Amino acid sequence: MADKVLSDAVQALADLRDRGVIYDGMTVMVGGFGLCGIPEHLIQALRDTGVKEITCVSNNAGVDDWGLGLLLQTRQIKKMISSYVGENAIFEKQFIEGDLEVEFNPQGTLAERIRAGGAGIPAFYTATGYGTLVAEGKETREFDPPLLCAKVNAGTARRRPFVMETSLYADLALIKAHKADPFGNLVYRKTARNFNPMMATAAAFVVAEVDEMVGVGDLDPECIHTPGSYVHRVVNTVSEKRIEQRTTR
C-alpha cells in the first residue's frame, strides 16, 4: 500500500508544487469553524511554501495571529469565500483597502456547495438567500418546496422561489481530524468536525493532520466519518487548539 503517513506538515506539502497541486493562483479549502477544528500545522506549512494569490474557501478567516490570519499577515490570500469573518483586524484592513477580495456565502450554502463539488453535482437550488444580495446575478426559479409533497405539511411549508448555486472544488484541502489510520480513514471529534468532512471530498489533493494515528482495522467501520479513499496524506500533530470564547457555568 502506498504510504500516506508523513512525518510532519512541511513534509506533507513538500513536493506538491512539483506535482502541480500547489501553484500561484490555486484554490485551497481549509476546514474549521472559528478556531475549532482548523489544521493548524498545515496552514503554517502552506504559508511556508510561499505560494501566492490563493483563493481560500473557509467558513472563517482565523484571528490576527492564528489560523488563516497567518496567511493574511503574509498577504498570500487573494480571495476568501466565507460565511463570517468577524474576528480579524488584518482581514478588515485588507478588505477595506481593497487588497482582499471576499465572497460571502450563507453558511449552509457554503457547506452544500462544497458537498456538491465532492458529490459530482455541478449546481443545485436553495431557498436560502432568495431576494437578497446573495441571489444577485443568479438564476432563480419556482419549485414546490420538498416538504409540500407530504399532505400533512400542506400549508406549513412556504412556497417560494429558489436560487441556483454552483458547486465548489479545490486543488488542495487542508483537513483537521482526531484520528486516522494508515489508509487515511478519518474520525473527527465533537464540533471540530464542522466543514472538514465535505472539504475532504471536494479537492484534488487532500491532506489531514490528526491528534492520533491508529492501526488499520482499529477504527470502528460503522463510525468512519471520511473513508480513506478521499485522503492522500496524513500527519500526526500536537495541536494548540486555541479557544476564542472561554465561557463557563
Add this chain to the structure above:
Amino acid sequence: MADKVLSDAVQALADLRDRGVIYDGMTVMVGGFGLCGIPEHLIQALRDTGVKEITCVSNNAGVDDWGLGLLLQTRQIKKMISSYVGENAIFEKQFIEGDLEVEFNPQGTLAERIRAGGAGIPAFYTATGYGTLVAEGKETREFDPPLLCAKVNAGTARRRPFVMETSLYADLALIKAHKADPFGNLVYRKTARNFNPMMATAAAFVVAEVDEMVGVGDLDPECIHTPGSYVHRVVNTVSEKRIEQRTTR
C-alpha cells in the same frame, strides 16, 4: 419528553390514518437494499392498515413473499420508484399487465433525490443518465464538472451536459436500524444502512424498527447516523433477515 417508543409495529402505525399521515394515494419511503436492511415488521403493519394506491419509493421491491412483495400481493401499491426490481414474479406480472406503474431511477440519482428532499434542495444537476431514457423530458444544461476546477484534473474530467433531477419527499418513511435510544437517535449496521438514513430525513413522519433499544446517552454521540430529531417513533423487533444470495468462500 414525548415518548417515541411503541410496543410493536402495528401500534406504531395505529393512529396515523386519523392523523392524516396514512391515506389512500399516499407516498411511502421504505429503506433497504434487496432484503438487507428492510423494515420487515413495519411493511406488514402498513399492509394491515389496508391503505391503497400507495406510491412507494424503495430501491427494490422485495421478493414474492417477503418485504414489499407482501404489499404487491395485496395490490396496495400503485406505483414504484426504484432502481432495480429483478427478483419478483408478482411484480413482473403486475408491471407487464399494466397494473403497476414503475419509475426507474438510476440508483445514485434515487439516493440523491431522497437526500435532496430531506435537505430542502428542490432540484439538482447530475451527469448520470444524460443521453438516456432517464433524461427524456428533463432539462439538460452544460456545466463545468466540479472536478475540472482543480488544475491537476484538467483533461481527466469529462466535460458534458447535466440533467436536472427534482427531489423526493414522502408522507411516511419506514426505516430499519440496528439500535435506537428513546429520543430516536439511530445507528445502522453494516450494509443494512443503505437507503435508510436519507429516507429518515425525507418524510413528514418517520417510524423506525430496530434490533435493540438502549438508554439515552448510551450511543456514542460521534457515531449517531440519524439524529433523533428526524424520528417520530421507534419499535423494537426481532427481524428474520432473509438472505437472497448465500455465498461462501
Add this chain to the structure above:
Amino acid sequence: MALTREQITKRAAAELQDGYIVNLGIGMPTLVANHIPEGMDVWLQSENGLLGIGPFPTEDEIDADLINAGKQTITARPGASYFSSAESFEMIRGGHIDMCILGAMEVSQEGDIANWMIPGKMVKGMGGAMDLVAGVRKVIVTMDHCNKKGQTKIVTECSLPLTGKNCIDQIITDLCVLKMDNQKKRFVLTELAPGVSAEEVVEKTGAEIIVGDDVREVAV
C-alpha cells in the same frame, strides 16, 4: 412599561413546545435557554454541528473541540449527536428545525428581515442567518421596537440589505408581540407590554400592522 431583555426572552420561551428542536441566535436569543419551562424537553441545535447543547462547562469540562455557533465553549447533553456542517444545514434547510429565535435590525411589514450588514460599515458576513430564516418552520425575531435613536425597526420596506424575504412569523419587542397573518401578509398585534397601548405601538411602528380583535397583556 417596556419589557426588559429578560422579559422579552421569557416571552419568547413561552413559544417553545415539548419535543421542539430549536436554534437560538447569538446574543439575546441565547438567553432563551435559561427560560425553558420545567419538565419541557427542548433540544437545542448549534449550526456548527451539534444537536443537544448542554449547559456551559465548568472550568474542568472546557473542551476546545466543543463550541457553539457563537464560538463559546459549551457542553453536550446525554443523547446529543455531532454532525458535519453540511448535515447541520440539511436539518435547517430541510425544515427539520421547529423554531429559531434571532435578533434583527429591521423587519418589514411583509416579514422581510435585515440583520447582517449596514452599507458603509465593515461587513462581517451573514453566517448561518440566511439559511435559518429560509429553512426553519417558525422564525421569531426578538428585538427592541425602536433603535437607539428612537426610530422604528418595523418598517414598510427594509432599507438595509435583506437576510430573507417573507420569512418572519413573529416579532417580540419590548412593547408588544406581533404575529404574521399569512393570508393578509401583515403582522397582527396580539399582545401588549403592561401599560403600553395599541395606539402607542401603531405610532411607533413605521409599517402597516393589524390590531387584533383580542389584544392581551404579555404574561411575563
Add this chain to the structure above:
Amino acid sequence: MALTREQITKRAAAELQDGYIVNLGIGMPTLVANHIPEGMDVWLQSENGLLGIGPFPTEDEIDADLINAGKQTITARPGASYFSSAESFEMIRGGHIDMCILGAMEVSQEGDIANWMIPGKMVKGMGGAMDLVAGVRKVIVTMDHCNKKGQTKIVTECSLPLTGKNCIDQIITDLCVLKMDNQKKRFVLTELAPGVSAEEVVEKTGAEIIVGDDVREVAV
C-alpha cells in the same frame, strides 16, 4: 484463439494500480477480484455502502446485514468503512472511484454503452450502472466481441436504449483490447488475442475503429 472468460478477467485485472479504488460489476467483472496482483493494494467499493470488500465469508461468518451489490453475502477487510447509499454515490458520481469494470450488450464507436434494457423484454432497472459509467474515472467493459448469434456487439450506434453516452474508456473482449482515443473519438485496437488477426477483429466489428501502430498480443 479467443480468450476465455478467465483470461478476459485476468487481462482486466492488469489495468489495476496500487492504491486504486475499484467498483466491479455483477457477473464476470466480479471475478477480477481473484486476479489482483500479489502485493498490490486495491480497495473494492460496493455501491450499497461499503469500501473494502473482503473475501466471501465462511459458513460461520455469514451475516445477513453484509452483502454486495449483487446481494451476495460478503465480508469486509480491515480498514473497511460503511456508509449510506447517498454517500456511496457521492463517491461514484464525484469521481472518487478510479476504475469500474462492467459487462455490456452493446458499445458504440464513440463509447456509448447499452447494458440495462431490451425493448419488449421485462425491464428490471438500471441499478447503479448509469451512475458508474457517468462518474467513474476509467470505465472498462469486459464482454464477448460478438453475441450468441455471432453478431458484433461493437456498433456504429447502439440500437438498445443507452446506459450512458461517451463514457467507455476501454473494451476487453475475447478477441482484443480496444482503447478510446479521446481526441479522435474512436477506439484504437491495441492488443489481440493469440492467433487473432487485426483483419478478423475489423471484420467482426460493426464500427469504425483505428488499428494502432503497435498492436501487441494480449499477455495472459
